[in-house]
Every structure is written in structure tokens, then in C-alpha cells.
Amino acid sequence: MMKYIVMMSIFLVVFAYFVYKPFPKGAAEPWKQSMVATGYEIVELLGFVSETLGLTSHINVTRWITTMSGLVFTARNTVLVSEELIDGVKVRISRPKNVHHTLPGLMYFHGGGFVICDPGCMASVTDLLSEELKAVVISVDYRLAPEHPYPAAFDDCLAATRHVIQHADRLGIDKYRIGLAGDSAGGGLTLSVALKLSSNLDPQLAPIKVIGPIYPGLQAFDFRLPSYIQFKDGPSLLSLRRMAMFYLNYMKANTTYLTAFLSNTHVSKSLRQSVYASRVSPKLLPPRLQTYSEAPEQQDGDEDVSNEIQSILLDPFFAPLMSDDATLKMLPPTCVLIAELDILRDDGFLLAERLKGLGVQVQLLYYEGYEHAFLSFVDIYSGAANAVHDLAKCLSQYL
Helix, strand or coil, X not given: CHHHHHHHHHHHHHHHHHHCCCCCCCCCCXXXXXXXXXXXXXXXXXXXXXXXXXXXXXXXXXXXXXXXXXXXXXXXXXXXXXXXXXXXXXXXXXXXXXXXCCEEEEEEECCCCCCCCCHHHHHHHHHHHHHHHCCEEEEECCCCCCCCCCCHHHHHHHHHHHHHHHCCCCCCEEEEEEEEEEECHHHHHHHHHHHHHHHCCCCCCCCCCEEEEECCCCCCCCCCCXXXXXXXXXXXXCCHHHHHHHHHHHCCCCHHHHHHHHCCCCCCHHHHCCHHHHCCCHHHCCHHHCCCCCCCCCCCCXXXXXXXXXXXXXXXXXCHHHCCHHHHCCCCCEEEXXXXXXXXXXXXXXXXXXXXXXXXXXXXXXXXXXXXXXXXXXXXXXXXXXXXHHHHHXXXXXX
16 A cells, blocks of 8 residues: 555655746745646646547537536626526626616636637636626627637627627616736637727717727737747646747648748738838837837738638737727727736737727736736735726726
């Protein structure tokens, strides 16, 4: 018996050594963050092993685990939860208990790189937002890539939003007090839907009052922004490789293009000299973030790859930062939430700086010492609960 205990102990020590993920200096809650990051590494390992053995794909393993994790969130007894189909799209609805008058509404688009997760993954956050905002929060279960590539997720989020505005009375929502929010990929969808509705005004639809992109992914044009270089290996969930694979799946591009994405050669030289490059220029970032000392020398772009993906890469509903200033200027007040230790940090700053320069009302919520997707651990990180509170406070000023 002792022999097996010793062998198991050695195995666990070796296993922990290989999957343990230390956090960089400056982490806000380092032990908790390291444990969360280690959990991600275990998920990655399980996915790799399952795919290698031919059991199932890496994506399917990750989907199953994230779905299971969403089932064990801390339920809030102040919120009523229901599910229904609206315009063919499944949604999860959170509404404050014992409130019978008309309420503001918030459409919520979950993250997961357009490939994994569902509304259950962010149930703790959406229920807390419903409680704090005293609003009906509608979380959209949009279709996922690669089975349903772009524009499926965008189409579903847009259709659900239009339906809610048009049928707000039935849902107990004031159609003149509706906002949009979402995290990561969902943050990008928040911008995409807002851009579509604000640039194609429908007199039958009340305008969106406010948007709240949370550490949003807003472009796949330049993977050499300072935060992309600094956090190319994480920490935690989102590395450059994972993000590139998410985008490749979403755009249904050939996965052999991964090498070009990782080396930032998926964009041709001519595109790098175009107006599109100026829309994601590091020069738009706050001065302290404009450079990173370990930036590698840029190689020439692959013309074949660039030509193949150019139309989708420049599509503002795929990559909102590709929008021109005239279109961005039409956006409603915006609450941008950014994490410091996040590869997507600079996407959020670029959005905030461009909007401020155009006169759009912007509030920047910046969280030092936290990583991408930290709000997903609102029941673990004290800073995540504070961030949700801050976001609710910002959104409530306009709803």
C-alpha cells in the first residue's frame, strides 16, 4: 500500500511541476491566479491527450469542461433565471426578484474566442449585473465556430438584440433603456452589434443607450502591439497561439496559416502602409504603453495569406477597430474594462483613445494585476467582484 502511495505522490509532484503556472510580478492575487492558470494548463493537457489518442477534439474537451464549470457557479437568490428562444436564438434571462415594474435591459454576449463557452460560463457575472443594475440581463447563446464561422455569432447577437428592442414590453423592459455588454470575444460582438445598429438607424428601433466591452478582442490585423508581445505566452488562458487559433476558426481560414499569424506576416506590406494600419497604430496608445523592449524585427508579409483573408480581416463587424472614424463616432457612451496582464489590453486602450478623440463619452475601467477573463472568477477573486460593481455603476449612469 505504501508503495502505491509513494508512487502516486511522485506522480502528482511531477504532474504539478509540469502544469503549474506561476504568475508574473505584480499579480493582484498571485496564489489564486496561479491556481486558476494551472487549471487552464490541465484543461489544455487533457485536450491535447484526447485529440492525440483520437478520442475527441481539443475543442470538444474544452467545451465540455467549460460547460460543466458553468453548472457549479454560485446562484444568487435575488435573481430569477429563465431560458427561452427569441428569433430562433437561445437566451438566458436574469431578472431581479420581487420587481414588477418595467426595468432597463442589458444584452450580454459571452466570451470564449467564438469557439467555446455559453451563457452559463458567465452566469455569476450576468446575475450579479442584474442584481446591481436592477435590470433584465439577456445573455445570448450564439452559434460557435468552427461549425458556424463568421458571421454566425454576429448574426445571432444582432437578431436577439433587435428582437428584444422590438418586444421589450413583453419582457418587462423599457426599450429606451437598453445597453450592450460582453467579455473578450463577446466584447468584440458588443462593438459589432452597436456599430451595425448605430450606422444603420432603423426608426422602429430605439437606440442603444450604452455599451460595456470587457477586455474586448477588436482586431486581428496587428499581432505586434506591445501587449501582444509582452503577453504572448499568457499569463493564464489567452496566449498568442490560442488567440490566433480562435480567429482562424472564427474566420474559417486554413489552420496552416497559424505560422503566418504568429509571426504577424498574415498582413501584406501594402496593407501595413494603408489607412487600416493607422487605426491600430501603437502611436494611439498612452505613451507609457507605446513600446515594448522585446519586440522582434517584423518580417515581410505573406501576400498569398493576406489576399486570402483580407476581406474578412478588414470587415468592421469582424474587427471593429477597422471601422473608420465617422462610423465609430456614432457609438453610444462606452464603458471599457481592461485588464493589465492581458494580451488584449491594447485593443481596449486603442478603442478608448479613438473614441475619446472623436468626442464619444468614454469611461475607462483599468485593473492592474489582473489577467484576461478574470471576471469569470467573480466568486474567487475579490478584485473581480469589485470590477463587476464598477462596471454596473458605469452602465447605470446611462441606462
